[in-house]
Amino acid sequence: MPEATSLSYITGKSDPAMPASRMDPDRSDLKMKEACLEFESMFIYYLLKEMRATVPKCGFITGGKAEDCYTSLLDQELAKELSSKGGIGLASLMRGQLLNQEIKTQNGHDDQNQNK
Secondary structure (H helix, E strand, C coil), X not given: CCCCCCHHHHHCCCCCCCCHHHCCHHHHHHHHHHHHHHHHHHHHHHHHHHXXXXXXXXXXXXXXXXXXXXXXXXXXXXHHHHHHCCCCCHHHHHHHXXXXXXXXXXXXXXXXXXXX
């Protein structure tokens, strides 16, 4: 049972002041994975958006603002789908780097505690 004064107990969000060692590692890993996938999705969206901007419009018949809105939504959904299916590998690279950094940080705290 979480402490009643814990921010995560009250709001359902993780407490930034809470040490990583007290957080649930499975939940922390899941949140990290979701954040990496979301970042990759945003990256792919901007990649698609910029690629689409390089294609010249014919000017004969355009959809105006409606077409711009539609293609933006299409690119967002396509980016989400691509990242959920493995994407370009950015999410897995970021997650690996973040996990390595977390391990180094935990080992640093363990070394400091042992030296005291």
